[in-house]
Amino acid sequence: MQNKVAGRRTGQASRGRHITQRRSKQERLIDIIRVVTANGPLRRTHILYKANLTWGELKEDLDALEKVGAIKMIENREGIFYRSTEVGLELLDHSSRIVTILTGTAPKL
Numbered sequence: 001m002q003n004k005v006a007g008r009r010t011g012q013a014s015r016g017r018h019i020t021q022r023r024s025k026q027e028r029l030i031d032i033i034r035v036v037t038a039n040g041p042l043r044r045t046h047i048l049y050k051a052n053l054t055w056g057e058l059k060e061d062l063d064a065l066e067k068v069g070a071i072k073m074i075e076n077r078e079g080i081f082y083r084s085t086e087v088g089l090e091l092l093d094h095s096s097r098i099v100t101i102l103t104g105t106a107p108k109l
Contacts, residue, residue: 030095033070033088041074041081044050061077 015042023031028051035050036042042050048058062082065071070088074081100106 020036025061029065029070030092031059032058032065033084033092036071036082037084037089037092041083043079043081047082 012059029053032053035047039050040081044058047053047062048055051058053061061070064074065088066073068087069085070091071082072085074083093098096106
């Protein structure tokens with residue numbers, strides 16, 4: 001019988017990573033772009049859960065992505081949302097190419 005941690009089996013994490021293995025900042029940034037691109041304009045909380053981030057990481061990473069123009073904040077009467085920009089889509093494409101070249105397999109979107 002395996003131990004459970006927050007709904008996951010011990011030793012496993014999303015995308016096949018081990019819990020002890022952390023993502024780099026670049027991996028987190030690409031994950032945010034990927035989540036926002038795949039799910040349309042999203043609120044911060046939805047990005048937080050879908051990209052499996054802490055609140056501090058999310059705030060820092062959203063600021064960084066906005067600064068380089070990879071995502072855009074949309075504020076309306078329903079709240080604050082984030083969407084991908086053309087720059088974000090280009091970064092996602094380049095990232096996918098790099099993973100394909102290095103591993104010989106296409107990344108999961």
